[in-house]
Amino acid sequence: MEQQLKTELDLDDLVNLESMFIEIGKEDGVKDGVKSGKLEGFILGCEKGYEISQEIGFYNGVAEMWLKIIVDKGWNTPKKSINERIVKQFISLREMISLFPRENQQNIEFVELLDKIRSKYKVCTSLLGVVNSQKFKKATTSTEENDTY
């Protein structure tokens, strides 16, 4: 009986020792994790923010340039009758883009706005007849090229 009690106590001590070592290790880990989490998150955020905003920025630039060509330079679209409509659509596209949040938003409105901008862009480009040629294409890595250097 006494013998049994002794081993149980030993086991308890051992478990305590284990968790003590774990706790000490954890303390160091948390410190380093906090640091690397900040950086890792930052890198990830940069990439994601860049990717998504590049598309929106592209639409913005397209709208800006077409407006310049049509309004400032007085160029007439293939069908003159729709000139005004195109200008209107582009202006409203730019208004939508100006609402695009500059900070990370984790809500449904953000996705809705993104969809609205995309479909508005489609309306604009199809009015101009460039819907297929002026699609936004994601930037592609030309790693194959770099590898040969």
Added chain:
Amino acid sequence: MISENDDVWASVEDTSEYDRIMSLKEWDHMNRNFGNIGYREGIIEGKDVTIQEGFNNGYVEGVNIGMEFGRLRGLLNTLLEFYNSLINENNNDDELKLPNQTSFNKLKSLEDELANLTADKVFTRDYFKFNQQENLKKQNNACKNDCSCLLDTNTEKEKDNCCNKNIVNESNNEKIQKFNLEKTIEPNENLAEKLLIEYKEKVYQLLDELGFDMNST
């Protein structure tokens, strides 16, 4: 002595010495093993605390830069599209005549460059390195957004207290000086921004050659 310690048939006194060494070894062993387990757990736990905050900070930076790069690309892409349609239609407007071949080629290659500018080319290793150093500086100096003591405190009030502690000690003049210093240093050393400015100049110059004044509106 040592040979006696290693002796399997050691006397009672030697056994206690042997036990001591073995338990020390065992202690180190446990320390290492469980310490590593704890460290691994801690890394994950620690990352959880800051990864979202880091992501949000990075996102703002990424959006600001990406928005502009996208815009430049859109400007050039539209012009390319426009000139191509003019070529196809053989329609030579007085105001909008086709550019000469060199400008047109320049337009093409610059658009292509912008189209291939992925995030990893804009936000390079050096960029993050610099950024990390900046963050550390901020923590040490003014304890701005990146307050190291945020981690230990929970309530908003506590945050305020701890963040103000350092700032209150600085005089206003010092603060302004520091702010100006940061302002003047930043554009040169933020590599992503620097690249953006370079491209912006190139694009605006080319557009100017083609008869589009981008600074007017």
